[in-house]
Amino acid sequence: MSEQKTTNTKKKKDFNHLKRKNVEAAFSYLSVLIFTVVFGAVAVFLLVIPRSTESQIEKRTLAKFPVFSFDSYFKGEYTAKIAEFYDDTVPFRDDFKTMGYNFKSVFGFHTDEEVKVIGNIKAIDKNKDKDKNKKTETSGKPAEQSKAAGETSEKPQESTASAQESKAPESSEEKPEKMGEAEYTEENGLIVVKHNGHYRALELFGGGTGDSYVAALNNYHKDLGDKVKIYSVTAPLASEYYTPSNYSGYTTSQKECFDDIASRLDDGIVYVDIDTPLSYHTNEDIYFRTDHHWSPLGAYYAAQTFADAAGVDFKDLSTYKSETIEGFVGTMYAFTGDANINNDPEDFTYYIPENYDKCKTDYFTTSFQPDGSGNFFCGVGDPQHNAYLTFMGGDEQIVKVTTNVKNGRKLMIVKDSYGNAVPGYLFGSFEEIYVVDMRYCDVNLVNLVKDNGVTDLAFVMCAYSEVGGNADNLDVIRTQ
Amino acid sequence: MVFSSLYFVYLFLAVVFLAYFTRKNVKQKNIVLVISSLVFYAWGEPVWVILLVFSSLLNWFFALQIGKNKGKPLAKVFTGTAIAVDILFLIIFKYTGFIVENHNMLFHTDVPVPQIVMPIGISFFTFQAISYIMDCYWETVAPQKSWFKFLLYLSLFPQLVAGPIVRYSVIEKEIDNRRADANDISEGIIRAIIGLSKKVIIANSLYAVVEQFFGSDITDLSFCGTWYTVILYSLYVYFDFSGYSDIAIGLGRMFGFHFDENFKYPFICKTISEFWQRWHISLSSFFRDYLFYMPIFGRPRKYINLFLVWFCTGMWHGASWNFIFWGLYFGVFIFIETKIGKKRMKKWNKILTHIYSKIIIIIGFGIFYFTDLSQLGRFFLNISGISMISNGNAFSDILTWNSMLNNIFLIIFAIIVSMPVVPKIKHFFNEWGNNTVYAVGKIGATVICCALLILSSILLVDNTNNPFLYFRF
Numbered sequence: 001m002s003e004q005k006t007t008n009t010k011k012k013k014d015f016n017h018l019k020r021k022n023v024e025a026a027f028s029y030l031s032v033l034i035f036t037v038v039f040g041a042v043a044v045f046l047l048v049i050p051r052s053t054e055s056q057i058e059k060r061t062l063a064k065f066p067v068f069s070f071d072s073y074f075k076g077e078y079t080a081k082i083a084e085f086y087d088d089t090v091p092f093r094d095d096f097k098t099m100g101y102n103f104k105s106v107f108g109f110h111t112d113e114e115v116k117v118i119g120n121i122k123a124i125d126k127n128k129d130k131d132k133n134k135k136t137e138t139s140g141k142p143a144e145q146s147k148a149a150g151e152t153s154e155k156p157q158e159s160t161a162s163a164q165e166s167k168a169p170e171s172s173e174e175k176p177e178k179m180g181e182a183e184y185t186e187e188n189g190l191i192v193v194k195h196n197g198h199y200r201a202l203e204l205f206g207g208g209t210g211d212s213y214v215a216a217l218n219n220y221h222k223d224l225g226d227k228v229k230i231y232s233v234t235a236p237l238a239s240e241y242y243t244p245s246n247y248s249g250y251t252t253s254q255k256e257c258f259d260d261i262a263s264r265l266d267d268g269i270v271y272v273d274i275d276t277p278l279s280y281h282t283n284e285d286i287y288f289r290t291d292h293h294w295s296p297l298g299a300y301y302a303a304q305t306f307a308d309a310a311g312v313d314f315k316d317l318s319t320y321k322s323e324t325i326e327g328f329v330g331t332m333y334a335f336t337g338d339a340n341i342n343n344d345p346e347d348f349t350y351y352i353p354e355n356y357d358k359c360k361t362d363y364f365t366t367s368f369q370p371d372g373s374g375n376f377f378c379g380v381g382d383p384q385h386n387a388y389l390t391f392m393g394g395d396e397q398i399v400k401v402t403t404n405v406k407n408g409r410k411l412m413i414v415k416d417s418y419g420n421a422v423p424g425y426l427f428g429s430f431e432e433i434y435v436v437d438m439r440y441c442d443v444n445l446v447n448l449v450k451d452n453g454v455t456d457l458a459f460v461m462c463a464y465s466e467v468g469g470n471a472d473n474l475d476v477i478r479t480q
Numbered sequence: 481m482v483f484s485s486l487y488f489v490y491l492f493l494a495v496v497f498l499a500y501f502t503r504k505n506v507k508q509k510n511i512v513l514v515i516s517s518l519v520f521y522a523w524g525e526p527v528w529v530i531l532l533v534f535s536s537l538l539n540w541f542f543a544l545q546i547g548k549n550k551g552k553p554l555a556k557v558f559t560g561t562a563i564a565v566d567i568l569f570l571i572i573f574k575y576t577g578f579i580v581e582n583h584n585m586l587f588h589t590d591v592p593v594p595q596i597v598m599p600i601g602i603s604f605f606t607f608q609a610i611s612y613i614m615d616c617y618w619e620t621v622a623p624q625k626s627w628f629k630f631l632l633y634l635s636l637f638p639q640l641v642a643g644p645i646v647r648y649s650v651i652e653k654e655i656d657n658r659r660a661d662a663n664d665i666s667e668g669i670i671r672a673i674i675g676l677s678k679k680v681i682i683a684n685s686l687y688a689v690v691e692q693f694f695g696s697d698i699t700d701l702s703f704c705g706t707w708y709t710v711i712l713y714s715l716y717v718y719f720d721f722s723g724y725s726d727i728a729i730g731l732g733r734m735f736g737f738h739f740d741e742n743f744k745y746p747f748i749c750k751t752i753s754e755f756w757q758r759w760h761i762s763l764s765s766f767f768r769d770y771l772f773y774m775p776i777f778g779r780p781r782k783y784i785n786l787f788l789v790w791f792c793t794g795m796w797h798g799a800s801w802n803f804i805f806w807g808l809y810f811g812v813f814i815f816i817e818t819k820i821g822k823k824r825m826k827k828w829n830k831i832l833t834h835i836y837s838k839i840i841i842i843i844g845f846g847i848f849y850f851t852d853l854s855q856l857g858r859f860f861l862n863i864s865g866i867s868m869i870s871n872g873n874a875f876s877d878i879l880t881w882n883s884m885l886n887n888i889f890l891i892i893f894a895i896i897v898s899m900p901v902v903p904k905i906k907h908f909f910n911e912w913g914n915n916t917v918y919a920v921g922k923i924g925a926t927v928i929c930c931a932l933l934i935l936s937s938i939l940l941v942d943n944t945n946n947p948f949l950y951f952r953f
């Protein structure tokens with residue numbers, strides 16, 4: 001043993017007595033060898049492993065290899081797109097992204113009630129917003145208020161401005177472009193809050209006048225008259241209820257915004273206040289923590305309030321069959337890039353009505369051409385990320401559900417993706433339910449309503465859509 | 481093509497390494513480098529590669545004429561012509577829009593502002609060409625007879641688009657006669673990976689925070705929020721640009737070129753003059769050597785030249801008034817320091833000089849950030865605290881403290897790495913210990929750099945096409 005020790009010491013001594021130059025050279029070779037192996041392994045990995053084609057986290061198809069043309073080459077687009085293809089379609093892209101987000105989570109302290117800000121958020125000048133709203137008041141009569149909400153709206157001041165002033169231009173050249181799937185824009189800013197041991201991502205609400213929305217709904221009312229009952233059902237964002245009090249200055253009251261918008265809607269348009277009833281259930285999972293949508297449970301309370309306002313039957317939640325997808329991580333992971341969201345998944349529980357088997361779901365193209373029949377509640381690939389697609393599989397279609405109800409009421413829901421979770425609760429309330437996404441509709445909506453004998457037209461969308469660019473689409477599909 | 485992309489690192493470089501290191505002689509290696517440099521440039525600028533080649537032809541030709549007419553008045557003519565053409569290129573491609581905009585503003589005209597796309601790296605390769613012409617005129621270097629070799633100097637891809645501004649004298653001999661041994665290659669790789677990590681891990685993360693605060697209207701930003709953000713922005717610019725220089729120096733060394741340092745831990749400076757001896761050294765030394773001593777009305781005029789240098793330094797950074805203010809701002813402090821005198825300043829309390837220099841530098845980066853002059857005005861109101869009185873801005877706000885808490889380790893790490901800690905550790909392992917200590921240091925550095933490379937690569941998956949700040953120059 002001691003002999004071996006002596007030999008080792010001797011070896012060490014010998015090594016330390018070698019010429020530094022030789023040691024440097026030897027270890028430099030070793031260093032280069034290690035680098036070559038690591039670099040080469042990654043380079044080969046990126047070259048031979050099949051490339052990713054879509055990202056579940058980002059919910060998008062990844063870049064495609066470009067087609068060569070001299071024009072695109074000389075503009076530098078062809079080469080730029082090759083580089084983009086290589087960088088965008090890295091094998092196991094989503095896994096590497098998750099690793100990167102996990103690494104970034106070590107940049108800061110983590111506390112029990114931590115808040116992380118994503119993107120650019122600004123303090124809200126609430127006075128400024130009120131001034132803006134005053135200036136844009138268009139209608140003189142108060143909107144009807146949903147009785148179920150248990151509140152009455154204040155009568156707005158008479159205004160000389162006419163709703164016609166904000167009517168969308170009629171000529172095709174002047175029509176605004178339709179907005180795509182863009183409920184979230186970076187300017188809104190996000191925060192990730194930790195509360196009761198769980199992380200929740202919130203979109204902060206900057207407010208808005210909702211002029212386009214008001215004008216569009218008033219125009220629909222004018223076009224359809226009193227034969228079709230019109231409802232304004234706006235879903236608050238989760239930030240309405242879950243923003244920490246010390247961040248309240250960075251988000252504006254959505255209820256106040258909705259009320260103000262409602263006060264400018266024509267008499268005859270029913271404002272369904274779902275903000276208030278939802279506020280009674282904030283201890284329940286009415287919003288997803290990891291997704292920008294409300295949960296099916298939140299949509300249930302909204303549907304209940306709407307059904308009360310429409311005066312139709314409504315089935316209690318206990319009559320529904322519930323299904324749960326575990327481990328759901330929604331869109332907010334991609335929006336925030338926050339590892340805590342990904343590491344804190346939740347359950348996606350949805351509710352199937354008892355008469356579901358007696359209902360028929362027909363799918364149509366966005367031009368209202370038949371596109372086959374199917375299920376309203378669909379099985380989706382990668383449900384842990386795509387669970388919200390359970391409702392009709394997405395947005396880009398028109399859907400008609402024929403129920404076994406016989407009450408002569410036909411409902412059309414004009415919606416953004418928030419509205420997808422609502423129709424299932426109304427299968428026991430209407431004979432027919434049409435679901436139209438205002439971003440993906442290529443037919444004239446007024447004609448669609450008339451041609452199908454629709455009796456109730458509900459605009460169901462989130463606060464962003466009501467005050468943002470999505471609302472412009474409402475008048476586009478009215479006049480197209 | 482940007483350095484901080486997987487495409488560049490694992491495809492372009494892999495192909496170049498393979499082609500380069502399998503060539504036996506320098507001539508062949510040079511051919512590989514020229515072809516790869518032109519491909520590198522043409523990847524982003526398929527048309528403007530013609531400008532690069534044309535510029536190299538022109539400067540190579542003029543330098544030869546200067547050499548042939550040594551000491552004759554004609555040499556002066558060729559020098560003047562070459563420099564005038566180089567500057568004209570720069571004016572046309574970089575400053576035309578700026579000139580027209582200001583002309584319209586001053587004379588209330590409505591001349592259409594031409595939308596000229598600036599060729600990437602034009603400021604760098606033009607300045608390299610000017611330095612070469614001047615050095616030929618002063619006979620500090622002999623004109624390169626081979627156009628191909630001159631093209632290699634001007635277009636060498638590691639420093640082509642974001643510097644450093646390499647003098648011809650630095651690589652003159654290495655064009656024909658260079659050897660990269662294992663130590664050069666190993667040290668080059670380590671340097672390049674450190675540069676990539678500085679950019680991808682630190683700079684990009686800092687910039688995300690900066691954009692949260694400075695990315696939109698800053699009218700209501702608090703006093704502390706403004707200081708916090710501009711400090712992070714200063715660190716960001718340092719890590720972004722020095723990271724790029726590290727990659728250039730590292731790649732150069734792998735190919736057997738030894739470029740001069742471009743950054744020497746600028747934030748440890750005690751004066752503004754010292755800052756500029758440590759920050760973007762290749763640019764400040766360019767202006768010092770080629771402009772500061774330039775005769776004006778027959779002889780160099782110290783203070784006029786000084787302000788001319790700082791005007792041009794600002795102007796070089798971009799066609800916008802804030803850059804010109806930025807340059808002159810530093811010019812004023814260097815003028816004051818010159819008046820006070822180095823000796824007297826050395827006697828000042830070191831802590832106070834550190835605080836003084838950091839405040840000036842950090843505010844300077846605020847000027848650098850805001851190309852919109854109205855935003856720049858608000859920045860001054862905020863950082864001076866005036867907006868607390870005039871606009872009722874808060875002294876501090878929850879967003880700032882929260883952001884600090886969420887990024888505290890990143891910020892501390894960035895501050896530590898901006899100090900000369902790494903060279904001291906390296907020095908310990910290389911010089912103080914025996915062979916075992918050296919070996920541990922070398923293998924340790926290799927393993928750490930491999931980890932950094934992989935980490936940077938992972939972050940690049942989400943961060944691709946994130947152009948370097950200095951690309952626009």
